[in-house]
Amino acid sequence: MVNIALENLMVIDIETVSEYKSFDQMDESWQYLWSEKISKSLNDQLTLEASYSGKAAIFAEFGKIICISIGFFVLENEHYSFRVKSIDGHDEKVLLSEFTDILSKWIAKKKQLCFCGHNIKEFDIPYISRRMIINGLDLPDYLDFQNKKPWDVVMIDTLQLWKFGDYKNYISLKLMAQVLKIESPKDDIDGSMVGKVYWEENDLERIAVYCQKDVITVAQIILRFKKMPLLQQSNIIIV
Template sequence: MTHKINIFFDIETIPTQSTTIKEHVQSTLTPPSNYKKPEVIEAWIEENKDAAYRKAALNGGYGQIVCIAYAVNDEPVSVIYSDNWAGDEKSILIRFFDDIKTQYKPSADITPAFIGHNLENFDLRFIYQRAIVLGVKPPSFLPLNNKSYNNIHIYDTMTEWAGKRNYVSLNEICIALGIPPKNDEIDGSKVWDFVQAGKIKRVAEYCADDVEKVRAIYKRMNFITEAQ
């Protein structure tokens, strides 16, 4: 008898630590077309360059993974991160790949289902791009470059709830289903601030909590648990 393997996971990302890429991102800013005076353009670039750099955290080519949290079926959440966040991204990715390989049993013909929120357009895409950049070959069963609506091994809670190409936050679903929402102390936009402030452990806890919420949402969506 085979047993289904569900792997719930989430990642947290920050902007690149590469000076070259950071300078590229900030030097290619394009001011509004009605800005003509050099001093006005320069002031606009100065005002917006930090925001442009921070947005690199959403780009797998220009960003970096600092934390991966995952849980298998009903097991406790595991979190992979490093106090040396600036230099250990590759080891974080390798450990995640190694960990999920242990869940794959070819002899039992089981391919894990990967479950997350916005994972098809963000988490899996980001991991795929970072794996290429870092030269870390991912497991063959990890459904990279696929979509949940045509791949039985992906379950994206955002797509399942809102439909293709629509957006809904994790918190909105939590509130709708009566699941305790996230607090306001930290969210994805604040991760870089927390990391810089030496609070990588708090980021890891936040990431782990998201995995717990995704698992609770998945169970409600699939009528595994009942409404309270």
């Protein structure tokens, strides 16, 4: 990780929601498949309806992506700035197409790309890839890690960095920032509220701002690992 230039990093984070607003909006076949998927975790306090509202977003088969935020370092006059862009919308296919267009232009220009994020190996990258297949889109080579050897996969996952080989350990992005004395941007929502903000308030902008904050926090963690000065607010540019 230390040897990877900041300019080659693409920091990403995604926000997802259930594909339908509620369990009863799905047809019977999908309701059955959801009940089959979630049955082992149901209890007297958790109904199928409640489980769908609370958990469907984390499964690519039952959820959809509504926002992808990307961030990248730019070296100017021997100082780094960090630029953040969000792609959000209700049409997931359009959103994913725009995302891959941006990455294709990046690779054409720089020839190198290293994804970076918190828990991206287990969540963000697989989720994006699955949803691209579901939407009938071609999976670009730089997202097709399935047939690559582990040492050919260039990706930085801050969750994995913190594990140091301890596979039992899990740390949230918020806790990791706190431990490393990185001031996290103030959030007016958290991950558990994204579905409500989307389905009830239709506020994509609010969700995008939340997503961008996670990208910035990951960037700061990378700088901490590299023993470099943290970004100041004046060096963070939303584009």
